[in-house]
Amino acid sequence: MTTLTTPAPASPRAHRSHALADSVTMLRRTLLHIVRYPGLSIFVIGGPVVLLLLFVFVFGGALGAGLPGTGTVGARAAYLAYVMPGILLMTIAGTAGGTATTVSMDMTQGITARLRTMAISRGAVLAGHVLGNTIQAFIAVAFVLGVGVLIGFRPTAGPLQWLALAGLLAVIAFAISWLAVGMGIQSKTVETASNLPLLLTFLPFLGSGFAPTDSMPVWLQWFAQNQPFTPFIETVRGLLLGTPLGVNPVLALGWSALIALGGAVWSVAIYERKSVR
């Protein structure tokens, strides 16, 4: 008996050159999902919009009066300006649920296992999800911001600030997407995967998104001032409205890098183990 041998077709170099093409293929798949199932996007945009309207028109009059330097006159407009950055960050956090859900569906339906039996880099498979979600988050944020402008939000940003804002939001969305991918891989069921990222949408509440952190009790203040969403929100606020930025941009980028790296390392580490069920 002899053993049949074929030349090894996949040298490491060939593999690397395919990684980019494979990422694009997987990204196209994610974008096709978004286009084909607008329901998810509507949910991702609708949630923050409802919250925005609720906070501005129901609570806005009362909450705005409590902001430093604001009286009862113009309170609602002042609160709209205050809450907008928090709502935008909440929009980004909200997209994580969709990504974690699709990733988890891929894992449970065996698609991930199928892809692993093909000569595709695992990075490409995950990158497709991450890039797709980053794009979706970006579009959602633009929509929500548009609604804000429609109801009277007036940003003071110049072209440079807008550009910086776009870059920052993309970076944050990219980081959160990696975290979402990790959550999707880790979750045993699709239900867990869709619920786990909801924790992220609470973080703007427990930061400077809806009320100044100085108005909170000391123990909560400590958390609020040291969690990633506060520098995210403060940087967005500074770029949109010209409030002092301080060290917030540096903190925001630092947190983004940390979350992206942590999420990516976590995802890749558990990907192989979790893809066989």
Place this chain on the structure above:
Amino acid sequence: MTTAIEVRALRKSYGGTTVLDGVDLAVEAGTVTALLGPNGAGKTTTVHILSTLVRADSGTARVLGHDVVREADAVRAVIGLTGQFSAVDTLLTGEENLLLMARLRHLGARRSRARVAELLEQFELGDVARKPLSTYSGGLQRRLDLAMTLVATPRVIVLDEPTTGLDPRSRHAVWDIVRGLVRDGTTVLLTTQYLAEADELADQIALLDGGRIVASGTPDELKRRVPGGHIQLRFPTTGDLATAARMLDDSDRDDELLTLSVPSRGGVDSLRAVLDRLDGAGVEVEELSIHQPDLDDVFFALTGQKGTEG
């Protein structure tokens, strides 16, 4: 003869539970081998190791000469796996699923399109190609799943319980596809818990039980390994049964059912001889049936449990 899949002393355990306990297996190129075994025998684990999804604790596995651990990418380039559950993207159409596979196999735009069109026709998926998968039946999804595995015309195909949960018609459709693949020179390793399926498709059967190959050979060889066939006779009274039992050597009586089992190779002559002797003694036979050994007997004899009817 060339070996397409070669497995030696494969062991795998998950947290103290031994799943594979030294599996040896060789699959000739261009043939179908069925890995037959009850649930939990280690069939899927073997398949997962061969398709680079899981690493064995010890032992080696080679596909077309490539080691599944050290040359994983080379194995992935020649192998196609269809897992136990349809690995299809339910949010896309059938055509989009196939195109996704073609792109990931780097066939290039034009060849991708041609290959997808070819597969859609071959698997009779043309009518539903542009419909979302939510409208597909289980049999259709399974067919698409198989087509997706075949996009890059892999030379070795591993099918993990390809017909579990399918209706008889879809099962026959899958069988036809497997036969077609072998005609074209593809090597197929399939796992099944259906004896009829192994009998129908396989050139070689390896019987897996408790993580070990307990028997292997052609379906006929395996059938020869269990005690031969027998004639079963049923009598109206205990008296007839007793008389018959005294007359026929090596017979096995069951007083409760009033039956007698007589060894026989199933030939007409031996059957006639038995009936003539009983007739001569005036023993009345109420019912008669002839039993040929089938894989069910093999399964039962070698694994100590009843196989699933298939």
